Amino acid sequence: MSEPQNSTASSTINSTPNSTVQFFPIKGGVCAPSGFFADGLNCGLRSGDQGDLAFVRSEKPCAVAAVFTSNRFACAHIQHARKHIDRPSCGVIINAKNANALTGEAGVQAVETVLRAVPFENPLMASTGVIGVPLPSEKIVAGLKQFDYNARESDRAAKAILTTDRWDKQIAFEVKTERGSFKIGAMAKGAGMIAPQLATMLCFVTTDAAVPKTALQAHLNACLDESFNAISVDGDMSPNDTIYLFANGESGAYDPQAFELMLGRVLHFLALEIARDGEGAKKLAAFEVKNAATKADAKKAGKMLAESLLVKTALFGEDPNWGRIASTIGAAQIECDPLALTIAIGEVVVYDRGKNCMDSAIEAKAAAVLKNDSFRIVCDLGAGSETFVSYGCDLGYEYVKINADYRT
Amino acid sequence: MSEPQNSTASSTINSTPNSTVQFFPIKGGVCAPSGFFADGLNCGLRSGDQGDLAFVRSEKPCAVAAVFTSNRFACAHIQHARKHIDRPSCGVIINAKNANALTGEAGVQAVETVLRAVPFENPLMASTGVIGVPLPSEKIVAGLKQFDYNARESDRAAKAILTTDRWDKQIAFEVKTERGSFKIGAMAKGAGMIAPQLATMLCFVTTDAAVPKTALQAHLNACLDESFNAISVDGDMSPNDTIYLFANGESGAYDPQAFELMLGRVLHFLALEIARDGEGAKKLAAFEVKNAATKADAKKAGKMLAESLLVKTALFGEDPNWGRIASTIGAAQIECDPLALTIAIGEVVVYDRGKNCMDSAIEAKAAAVLKNDSFRIVCDLGAGSETFVSYGCDLGYEYVKINADYRT
Numbered sequence: 001m002s003e004p005q006n007s008t009a010s011s012t013i014n015s016t017p018n019s020t021v022q023f024f025p026i027k028g029g030v031c032a033p034s035g036f037f038a039d040g041l042n043c044g045l046r047s048g049d050q051g052d053l054a055f056v057r058s059e060k061p062c063a064v065a066a067v068f069t070s071n072r073f074a075c076a077h078i079q080h081a082r083k084h085i086d087r088p089s090c091g092v093i094i095n096a097k098n099a100n101a102l103t104g105e106a107g108v109q110a111v112e113t114v115l116r117a118v119p120f121e122n123p124l125m126a127s128t129g130v131i132g133v134p135l136p137s138e139k140i141v142a143g144l145k146q147f148d149y150n151a152r153e154s155d156r157a158a159k160a161i162l163t164t165d166r167w168d169k170q171i172a173f174e175v176k177t178e179r180g181s182f183k184i185g186a187m188a189k190g191a192g193m194i195a196p197q198l199a200t201m202l203c204f205v206t207t208d209a210a211v212p213k214t215a216l217q218a219h220l221n222a223c224l225d226e227s228f229n230a231i232s233v234d235g236d237m238s239p240n241d242t243i244y245l246f247a248n249g250e251s252g253a254y255d256p257q258a259f260e261l262m263l264g265r266v267l268h269f270l271a272l273e274i275a276r277d278g279e280g281a282k283k284l285a286a287f288e289v290k291n292a293a294t295k296a297d298a299k300k301a302g303k304m305l306a307e308s309l310l311v312k313t314a315l316f317g318e319d320p321n322w323g324r325i326a327s328t329i330g331a332a333q334i335e336c337d338p339l340a341l342t343i344a345i346g347e348v349v350v351y352d353r354g355k356n357c358m359d360s361a362i363e364a365k366a367a368a369v370l371k372n373d374s375f376r377i378v379c380d381l382g383a384g385s386e387t388f389v390s391y392g393c394d395l396g397y398e399y400v401k402i403n404a405d406y407r408t
Numbered sequence: 409m410s411e412p413q414n415s416t417a418s419s420t421i422n423s424t425p426n427s428t429v430q431f432f433p434i435k436g437g438v439c440a441p442s443g444f445f446a447d448g449l450n451c452g453l454r455s456g457d458q459g460d461l462a463f464v465r466s467e468k469p470c471a472v473a474a475v476f477t478s479n480r481f482a483c484a485h486i487q488h489a490r491k492h493i494d495r496p497s498c499g500v501i502i503n504a505k506n507a508n509a510l511t512g513e514a515g516v517q518a519v520e521t522v523l524r525a526v527p528f529e530n531p532l533m534a535s536t537g538v539i540g541v542p543l544p545s546e547k548i549v550a551g552l553k554q555f556d557y558n559a560r561e562s563d564r565a566a567k568a569i570l571t572t573d574r575w576d577k578q579i580a581f582e583v584k585t586e587r588g589s590f591k592i593g594a595m596a597k598g599a600g601m602i603a604p605q606l607a608t609m610l611c612f613v614t615t616d617a618a619v620p621k622t623a624l625q626a627h628l629n630a631c632l633d634e635s636f637n638a639i640s641v642d643g644d645m646s647p648n649d650t651i652y653l654f655a656n657g658e659s660g661a662y663d664p665q666a667f668e669l670m671l672g673r674v675l676h677f678l679a680l681e682i683a684r685d686g687e688g689a690k691k692l693a694a695f696e697v698k699n700a701a702t703k704a705d706a707k708k709a710g711k712m713l714a715e716s717l718l719v720k721t722a723l724f725g726e727d728p729n730w731g732r733i734a735s736t737i738g739a740a741q742i743e744c745d746p747l748a749l750t751i752a753i754g755e756v757v758v759y760d761r762g763k764n765c766m767d768s769a770i771e772a773k774a775a776a777v778l779k780n781d782s783f784r785i786v787c788d789l790g791a792g793s794e795t796f797v798s799y800g801c802d803l804g805y806e807y808v809k810i811n812a813d814y815r816t
Contacts, residue, residue, distance in 0.1 A: 131731025317812030323539025
């Protein structure tokens with residue numbers, strides 16, 4: 001599976017019959033688009049050198065689109081943002097180590113206290129970390145005073161927002177269209193509590209494309225199904241999941257199809273980075289459910305495969321145990337006949353419409369596929385023509401270790 | 409939490425305003441009721457001394473009730489049984505180590521081959537083990553010839569049906585009612601692939617109560633919600649889940665309310681035994697969701713709590729991390745306001761309607777509760793008056809070890 005790699009390579013795409021889009025990977029993450037700044041520092045929410053506080057700022061007020069968790073106990077920053085998201089905003093303050101979730105009215109007041117100390121217009125907030133602990137707003141306010149708000153330190157920002165992530169997650173493109181050029185950049189954090197219906201994570205996208213506010217939200221919504229809603233680490237859904245998309249219009253360029261295409265690439269890349277960095281994960285699996293009767297069936301089977309503990313532990317054990325894959329599809333309550341089903345691990349067909357294909361040679365080939373860092377598992381339902389690809393990771397000892405000990 | 413212990417103690421219950429039921433735990437498992445026989449032996453499906461083949465037989469043909477998995481890929485024994493379940497049957501043949509699932513038409517033929525070698529009337533079959541491997545019916549047929557079908561070796565039978573279980577699961581009661589006395593006995597296996605909507609397991613119940621065929625199925629259905637459908641080990645659902653209930657009528661006694669009451673006790677005890685013996689589990693947790701707006705809400709929240717990886721790993725870590733409990737309830741998409749929610753670990757209130765109650769003393773008390781082998785987590789939604797109790801277990805390193813290595 002090579003999506004993540006390919007998506008950072010430069011390329012030419014025919015976005016419509018009449019236009020050509022060229023795009024190039026560039027450095028700078030959220031600071032790559034014109035007029036955006038970012039930095040990160042440690043304000044004392046966690047010990048050690050790693051930052052725990054970041055900002056992303058635009059010099060001009062931005063149109064903002066956002067997607068939030070569907071968890072009913074949305075955290076304080078989301079309760080605040082829902083009231084203010086329609087105003088043009090110059091950026092966002094992000095903290096790690098404290099989710100400011102399940103903190104009641106005091107949590108929302110803490111957001112307001114923090115944001116009063118921000119020296120730019122209509123700031124938003126995003127928090128991630130432990131649930132249910134009051135936000136130490138005084139530490140954050142003290143930290144905010146130390147920032148140079150004209151810094152372009154996207155790496156420091158991307159590292160400061162991490163929790164149990166093993167690496168920072170950034171991407172940026174320059175995009176050339178017949179309607180002008182623009183840039184798009186992004187950073188994200190994830191790793192634990194990741195599930196479809198907004199994978200649990202924070203994601204920040206900046207662009208200097210001149211996208212109108214109303215179109216911005218539609219573009220974001222259109223890109224979710226095949227990015228963040230297609231990944232699962234552990235099936236949990238946090239109260240904090242947030243995507244913010246800031247468009248400051250500085251490039252003056254806007255090609256709707258090219259913009260949505262590139263936004264989709266950015267979100268798909270970051271979603272896969274998050275799945276790949278699932279807590280304790282060694283492997284990224286793409287579950288391609290083909291020839292389903294309906295798209296909903298394909299999504300349901302893919303989601304269940306990505307979330308099945310028995311499948312995830314088999315991946316960890318590098319065990320081509322197709323019985324668990326088949327059983328999970330059977331449990332999905334979708335239209336599927338075992339005599340029409342085919343399962344391949346990579347290119348290796350292990351179950352073919354009622355026939356177990358596993359002899360020792362096939363088993364060795366399938367096991368070899370699972371030794372890779374990433375691979376594709378293809379389930380052809382033979383029930384229709386709809387396809388969906390979900391992404392998940394293995395589950396091993398490290399997941400248990402991280403999550404049994406996280407608070408302590 | 410003391411349900412499992414209490415359910416084996418003798419007791420007197422007023423089943424209706426006009427009748428009294430007395431019941432006493434007795435030995436003998438499935439052989440305890442009059443006219444039932446059972447035994448187990450090793451026929452070579454697994455190496456070592458442990459049995460892998462068992463029978464349960466009644467001298468008189470029985471009315472049979474059954475519940476099967478809702479997995480769409482029902483295994484061969486279920487495909488066979490669905491055609492024959494309405495006939496009076498003298499019993500069942502059970503094998504471990506091979507699920508005979510996803511084995512196509514050849515799998516059903518293997519069941520028929522096995523059952524032709526059984527020297528009693530209209531036998532049924534039940535299989536558990538690895539999916540997708542042809543059933544070695546010749547080994548089973550050879551094993552069947554070695555049985556003494558008049559043996560009453562319920563312990564050997566109960567051990568032969570186990571897979572990754574750590575202990576055998578049996579129970580039996582003698583029940584005295586004003587309409588006569590009867591006995592009920594049962595054995596089960598479980599441990600992995602356990603989920604509500606029939607927890608994945610095999611369960612065999614025998615009774616000499618004179619229950620008519622039609623009433624028998626209704627009694628079984630009525631007892632499922634608060635027993636096997638209330639437990640979860642890993643949220644997976646096997647193609648093999650089966651409960652068979654055999655009633656041979658030898659006692660001549662039938663009190664509908666007393667029978668359903670005792671059947672419910674038997675199934676509840678075995679379901680909790682299975683949850684307690686979840687693969688690698690050290691702890692049995694009862695998730696009591698109280699004061700929900702609807703019964704469906706209480707069940708959904710309970711199921712999600714029992715299945716949440718973050719909750720299960722916190723239990724393993726003995727970490728009273730109520731944030732994960734609250735977040736899971738929020739993710740359940742049920743009617744609940746965080747300002748109405750109260751969470752208690754055992755008797756220790758850790759979150760009270762918007763207030764984090766955790767100081768160091770409370771945290772120590774809550775952590776002490778989680779050090780027990782079993783405990784209750786009470787979530788009062790404050791949204792209505794419906795209650796449901798789900799049961800689950802912790803998830804630790806052993807679960808990963810068992811499931812990464814199971815086939816090899």
